[in-house]
Amino acid sequence: MSPPRKRKAPSPTPLVEPARRESLRSGLLTWYDRQKRDLPWRRTRDPYAIWLSEVMLQQTQVATVIPYWERFLQRFPTVEALATAPLPDVLAGWRGLGYYSRARNLHRAAQELVARFGGRLPSTAAELLTLPGFGRYTAGAVASIAFGEPAPLVDGNVARVLSRLFEVEGPPGDRAREARLWELATALVPGERPGDFNQALMEHGATVCRPENPLCLLCPVREQCLAYRNGRVDELPPAKVRAAPKRMTLAVAVWAHEGRLLLARRAEKGLFGGLWELPAAEVEDDTPDPASAVKLAEALGAEVRVQGHLGTVRRQLTHRSLSLRLLRVTGHPHPTRAPAFQELRWCTPDEASSLGMSTAMHKALEAAVTAGALRG
Structure with missing residues (x-):
């Protein structure tokens, strides 16, 4: 008697039905070819330039990035040029873009690329x-755009598009939701x-499938969109x-001396890491001047006396409301090195x-300077 035949295991159901998948891909690619914005990094095949654009575009609007990207490439045109540049020069080229850890990581990655890959970005x-x-998003973006690898990516725009197309539930940051989107x-x-x-996908999220007032009537794949079909476009994704x-x-x-001001360069980690500054120490809002002088003396490793106030500068950062209390100080001796900083310099304002x-x-x-730091 012959043994019973083994039944074939059923094929797993695809996550996206093939017909729907092809319709979505075709619709979005055709739309992209007709409607994509003319951005400078879309005119190059240089992986380094593409990588730089992706790093700069994180947390930063396209219009802001364009001039920075062009100037940065002029100053550091290759991976090798970036790798051999001093970090303070790289940070100077980044000034105004914020999130300076991006620049520090860019510099470190360039050095590793020279050491491990001969200055070329790997293709996977x-x-x-x-x-x-390089997180999952940046790796997927560079591998797919610069090298044609079918690597996925999910950023805020893509997450919104996919959440609506497939009616993915859950707030931004929810683990199950993020796994489903990937x-x-x-x-x-x-x-x-x-x-x-x-x-x-990214362009569609930026220009049509917007967070507010999405342009559904201009959407090339609205017939495939579950949120549109079910009247939930304004609900998905929920606001973070x-x-x-x-x-x-x-x-x-x-601290002024002979027409110069004392400048200090921070340690490379933390807020404003690796950047130059007028030496600063964190204090409470109501910290009196003598206590502020003690904090600054500890940071500089030198006697510090407060002579007066030159005003307060306030800046709103993404995660911080920053107040900079400008204290005219003096002391002895004039420091040339300090325990809390990598480097000190006496510089003219220019x-x-x-x-x-x-x-x-x-x-x-x-x-x-406007308040008279160099006078008197």
């Missing part, structure tokens, strides 16, 4: 993920022109609940303004 998302600053992105990207398809910005006050030492300095501290420098 898996290898890119081994470099500083599964959908992975299912959709294989096929022709994966890099263009990923860009089509943002924490109130933390208040942060810095006592800033405005020399100081050319250093890698945050926008907030640059405003503080301008305010101090």
Whole structure:
């Protein structure tokens, strides 16, 4: 008697039905070819230039990025040029873009690319993920756009598009929701022109499938959109609940000597890491001058005496409400090195303004000079 035949295991149901998948890919690619914005990084095949654009575009609007991207490439035209540049020069080229950890990671990654890959970006998302600053999104973007690998990506725009197309529930940051979005992105990207398809998803989210007032009547795939079909476009995704910005006050030492001001470069980690500043120490809002002087003395490793106030500069950062209290100080001896900083320099205002300095501290420098920091 012959043994019973084994039944074939049923094929797993695809995450996205093939007909729907092809309709979505075709519709978005055709729309992208006709409607995409003419952005400078879309006119190059240089992986380094594409990588730079993706890093700059994180948390930053396209219109802001374009001039920075062009100037940065002029100053550091290759991976090798970036890798061999001093970090303060790289941070100076980044000034005004914020989120300076992006620039520090860019610099570290360039050095690793020279050391490990001969100055060339590897062509796979898996290898890119081994470099500083490369998360899943950036690796997928560079691998697909620069090298044509069918690597998925999910950013805020893509998450919104996929949430509406597939009626994905859950608030931003929810683990189950994020996993579902990456599964959908992975299912959709294989096929022709994966890099263009990923860009089509991002472009669609930026210009049509917007957070507010989405242009559904202009959407090339609205017939495939479950949220549109069910009248839930305004519900998905739900708005992200943002924490109130933390208040942060810095006592800033405005120390003048023979027409120069004392500048300090921070350690490379933390807020404003690696950047130059008028030496500062975090204090409470109501910290009196003598206590502020003690904090600054500890940071500088030198006696500090407060002689007066030169004003307060306030800046609103994404996660912080920043107050910079400008204190005219003096002391003895004039420090040339300090325990809390990587480097000290005595600079004229013109020399100081050319250093890698945050926008907030640059405003503080301008305010101090205007208030007469170098007079008297």
